[in-house]
Amino acid sequence: MDFLPTLWFVIIAVLWAGYLFLEGFDLGVGMLLGPFARREKQRRLLINTVGPVWDGNEVWLITAAGATFAAFPHWYASLFAAMYVPLVVVLLALIFRAVAFEYRGKAETAAARRLWTIALSGGSLVIAFGVGVLLAVTTTGLPLNANGDRVGGPFAWLTWPAVLGGLAVVGFCLAQALAFLALKTDGDVRVRSARLLARWFPVLLAPLVAWVAVVVAGSPRTGAVAALAVAAAAAAAAWAFAARRAEGRAFLSLGVFLLASVAALFTAAYPVVLPSTIDPAFDLTVANASSSAYTLQVMSIVAAFGLPLVLGYQAWTYWVFRRRMTEDHIPDAHAVTRIV
Amino acid sequence: MDPLDIARWQFGITTVYHFLMVPLTIGLGVLVASLQTAWHVTGREQYLRMTKFWGKLFLINFIMGVATGIVQEFQFGMAWSEYSRFVGDVFGAPLAMEALLAFFVESTFLGLWIFGWQRLPKAVHLACIWCASLATVVSAYFILVANSWMQHPVGTEIIDGRAVMTDAWAVFTNNTALVTFPHTIFGAFAVAGAFLLGIAWFHLYKRRAAGIDTVDEAGRVVVGEDTDRGRNRDRTDYLVWITSLRLGAVVALVSFIGVAFSGHAQAQLMFEQQPMKMAAAEAACHDGTGFSVLSIGDLSSDGATTCDDIVGVYEIPGLLSFLANEDFTTEVKGVNTLLPEYQEKYGTHLPDDPMYGERAGQEINYLPLMEVTYWGFRAMITFGGLAAFAAAVALWIVRKGTVPRVRWLSRLAVFGILAPFAANSAGWIFTEMGRQPFVVAPNPTFDGVDQVFMFTAAAVSPGVGAGEMLFSLIALTSVYAVLLVVEVVLLFRYVGGGVGSAMPELNDTDDGPGEDDDVLAFAY
Numbered sequence: 001m002d003f004l005p006t007l008w009f010v011i012i013a014v015l016w017a018g019y020l021f022l023e024g025f026d027l028g029v030g031m032l033l034g035p036f037a038r039r040e041k042q043r044r045l046l047i048n049t050v051g052p053v054w055d056g057n058e059v060w061l062i063t064a065a066g067a068t069f070a071a072f073p074h075w076y077a078s079l080f081a082a083m084y085v086p087l088v089v090v091l092l093a094l095i096f097r098a099v100a101f102e103y104r105g106k107a108e109t110a111a112a113r114r115l116w117t118i119a120l121s122g123g124s125l126v127i128a129f130g131v132g133v134l135l136a137v138t139t140t141g142l143p144l145n146a147n148g149d150r151v152g153g154p155f156a157w158l159t160w161p162a163v164l165g166g167l168a169v170v171g172f173c174l175a176q177a178l179a180f181l182a183l184k185t186d187g188d189v190r191v192r193s194a195r196l197l198a199r200w201f202p203v204l205l206a207p208l209v210a211w212v213a214v215v216v217a218g219s220p221r222t223g224a225v226a227a228l229a230v231a232a233a234a235a236a237a238a239w240a241f242a243a244r245r246a247e248g249r250a251f252l253s254l255g256v257f258l259l260a261s262v263a264a265l266f267t268a269a270y271p272v273v274l275p276s277t278i279d280p281a282f283d284l285t286v287a288n289a290s291s292s293a294y295t296l297q298v299m300s301i302v303a304a305f306g307l308p309l310v311l312g313y314q315a316w317t318y319w320v321f322r323r324r325m326t327e328d329h330i331p332d333a334h335a336v337t338r339i340v
Numbered sequence: 341m342d343p344l345d346i347a348r349w350q351f352g353i354t355t356v357y358h359f360l361m362v363p364l365t366i367g368l369g370v371l372v373a374s375l376q377t378a379w380h381v382t383g384r385e386q387y388l389r390m391t392k393f394w395g396k397l398f399l400i401n402f403i404m405g406v407a408t409g410i411v412q413e414f415q416f417g418m419a420w421s422e423y424s425r426f427v428g429d430v431f432g433a434p435l436a437m438e439a440l441l442a443f444f445v446e447s448t449f450l451g452l453w454i455f456g457w458q459r460l461p462k463a464v465h466l467a468c469i470w471c472a473s474l475a476t477v478v479s480a481y482f483i484l485v486a487n488s489w490m491q492h493p494v495g496t497e498i499i500d501g502r503a504v505m506t507d508a509w510a511v512f513t514n515n516t517a518l519v520t521f522p523h524t525i526f527g528a529f530a531v532a533g534a535f536l537l538g539i540a541w542f543h544l545y546k547r548r549a550a551g552i553d554t555v556d557e558a559g560r561v562v563v564g565e566d567t568d569r570g571r572n573r574d575r576t577d578y579l580v581w582i583t584s585l586r587l588g589a590v591v592a593l594v595s596f597i598g599v600a601f602s603g604h605a606q607a608q609l610m611f612e613q614q615p616m617k618m619a620a621a622e623a624a625c626h627d628g629t630g631f632s633v634l635s636i637g638d639l640s641s642d643g644a645t646t647c648d649d650i651v652g653v654y655e656i657p658g659l660l661s662f663l664a665n666e667d668f669t670t671e672v673k674g675v676n677t678l679l680p681e682y683q684e685k686y687g688t689h690l691p692d693d694p695m696y697g698e699r700a701g702q703e704i705n706y707l708p709l710m711e712v713t714y715w716g717f718r719a720m721i722t723f724g725g726l727a728a729f730a731a732a733v734a735l736w737i738v739r740k741g742t743v744p745r746v747r748w749l750s751r752l753a754v755f756g757i758l759a760p761f762a763a764n765s766a767g768w769i770f771t772e773m774g775r776q777p778f779v780v781a782p783n784p785t786f787d788g789v790d791q792v793f794m795f796t797a798a799a800v801s802p803g804v805g806a807g808e809m810l811f812s813l814i815a816l817t818s819v820y821a822v823l824l825v826v827e828v829v830l831l832f833r834y835v836g837g838g839v840g841s842a843m844p845e846l847n848d849t850d851d852g853p854g855e856d857d858d859v860l861a862f863a864y
Binding site: 048066080101153291306313314337 | 399400402403404406407408410411413414416417418419421422424425427428429430431432433435436437438439440441443444445447448449450451452454455456459460499504505506508542543546550572573694801802803804805807808811812815816819823826830833834836837838840841844847858859860862863864
């Protein structure tokens with residue numbers, strides 16, 4: 001076993017888990033903006049529950065991609081080039097969503113505000129689905145040739161496991177967001193999100209469970225099966241807590257469910273980082289896709305210093321903004337008065 | 341259509357666009373942090389207002405830089421997968437470090453700053469904006485390390501056909517990076533300085549035009565007030581603009597000096613490291629010592645591999661030698677001398693290797709597009725110099741405390757904001773186009789790393805078709821165009837609102853219910 005490439009495989013799994021854990025709820029809150037919020041103040045309440053943290057959460061995605069580039073250039077190159085069209089769509093969604101956070105509150109007309117709501121809400125949905133597709137094909141494979149290039153055209157990635165992965169992340173984000181809102185708000189939003197979570201829990205989490213089960217069934221090694229068992233237990237616990245309105249424990253159990261699911265996926269996939277559906281000989285693995293030992297050493301030192309620091313100050317941020325929020329906390333909107 | 345051409349257009353457009361936002365973010369971020377520090381230390385109201393107003397414009401711009409930056413990181417793998425495979429071992433590291441060590445800090449602490457105005461102790465809140473703004477500078481360093489490696493690969497060996505990092509210290513202290521970093525950071529401050537100068541001038545002019553501020557017989561300003569109808573243009577408002585104007589002008593001037601010196605250091609390195617880029621910057625066919633002020637002829641090297649039709653109309657003798665080597669006699673090699681050298685070292689035709697796809701065997705044109713390099717180089721210097729000259733003139737004009745009541749001067753100040761932006765874009769277009777036909781330019785300085793280079797023709801993703809590339813080019817370009825309009829409209833609106841657009845409490849005329857502890861100080 002190559003120690004350093006394996007370590008970096010684990011670090012990348014951690015980065016994806018961190019991304020899904022954190023951005024999971026802010027993507028979900030974004031999606032809920034349209035269908036869930038009943039009035040403008042409520043929409044703004046939702047946006048502001050994640051206002052201070054969404055950008056920091058998104059950096060987990062950027063770091064996951066950057067770390068893949070640095071530690072496994074072949075994985076990064078083959079996956080990103082093969083997923084060209086879906087990634088363009090995800091990028092557009094990321095752009096619109098980010099800009100909508102900042103610009104929505106600056107819109108002067110109701111129509112403009114509605115457009116930004118669509119950008120934020122629709123953008124969140126597209127990102128969650130796209131990230132799910134990206135991770136799903138990473139575990140189930142793409143038609144890659146000997147050079148790692150995709151054959152079969154721009155939509156060769158479009159398979160049922162890809163769609164399942166997309167639905168899995170969308171469902172998880174919605175569940176995570178409902179648990180988050182129940183924990184983070186008070187009043188109408190708190191009551192309704194707790195109720196919705198308890199009611200829709202199985203529907204929202206079924207795709208993720210199914211995807212993990214499919215991947216683990218294909219490679220049933222002990223660690224993966226154990227992680228799947230933990231995930232299932234955490235999901236059951238989360239549902240029970242959600243039904244009893246134990247908001248904090250429901251949110252944490254969902255988090256454990258996610259971490260165990262990601263662990264199961266990556267453990268089952270190891271040592272393959274990107275399977276080729278054409279010929280297993282073309283599979284990208286931790287051994288043949290990784291950077292040199294020297295580069296991985298340098299990166300390990302940086303990560304050993306940087307990653308705990310990130311966890312520290314992000315945790316502090318959540319502590320600073322720990323208060324529950326209600327619609328009463330949201331200041332009235334004010335238009336800019338032109339003075340010249 | 342060749343996917344290579346589309347991929348290059350896409351990279352060029354998205355990068356130049358991204359780099360419209362980035363310099364303003366870098367420069368303005370540090371200035372806002374400095375202004376908040378001034379408020380923290382002196383307690384003067386004008387610094388608080390400046391912090392809030394410029395901070396608001398900073399945020400409107402910041403988010404666009406964030407949104408368009410993600411495209412950059414993804415696009416290496418998407419459109420340039422062969423490049424990513426070849427260089428990932430060394431090139432990926434600074435990108436990953438940028439995300440982990442800089443971008444996390446930037447995003448997290450900016451969130452704390454935006455929402456932390458009444459939540460955090462004042463000193464901690466101040467520390468947050470410093471963390472965020474200094475992280476943007478650190479971010480620039482990592483990205484420039486990556487770019488400088490493409491200009492001048494160091495610390496790397498070819499192992500199994502891939503560039504493998506052997507000395508991280510060499511990569512992170514690449515002399516190209518160490519001169520490019522200050523050049524770029526000073527360039528960013530030049531943008532921020534002109535931004536403050538132009539907008540502050542506009543507001544001072546509007547105060548004069550509305551008759552709020554007047555001048556006495558000696559030409560000194562007599563500051564007035566207009567606080568009617570919720571339009572808060574009091575004496576502190578005057579202080580906000582005059583201080584901003586002077587600060588902006590000084591920053592622009594100092595930055596220009598920094599840009600000039602670091603640029604000179606860059607030119608010296610370029611002369612050694614990428615002699616063809618230097619020759620192309622001058623459209624110099626023959627060896628010589630003169631800096632071309634104007635050359636005419638068929639600059640378009642579209643397909644051409646010589647430049648014999650170019651005639652220097654006027655040149656300054658010795659200046660080019662000074663730029664390159666700090667004397668007036670060194671012969672700077674021209675294209676006609678360099679071309680055979682490049683052909684001998686790196687071949688006349690692309691090798692018959694599958695990595696070149698259908699482009700294998702094509703003749704290599706070592707000549708960058710000279711109308712771009714020649715005019716890009718000159719546009720950079722001209723716009724940068726004009727902005728600095730304007731800043732000096734502006735400082736002199738406002739020496740008695742305000743701007744003249746002259747509308748065209750105010751318009752000029754506002755349009756002048758664009759000059760350093762143009763200089764930045766021109767400089768980057770020059771330096772990236774001047775590196776062609778290489779995506780990783782060969783390093784002629786040291787023996788042993790001579791073989792670390794890559795032709796752009798080999799870098800593009802082999803599995804991605806022209807249709808896909810065209811789709812993304814059109815989609816990204818149109819979205820970028822729309823969002824640029826949105827950003828500019830918002831900036832205009834918030835500038836038009838003055839400080840009150842960032843501090844609505846200033847415009848409240850009635851005494852109202854006052855501060856409510858339960859309401860957030862800031863919310864989206």
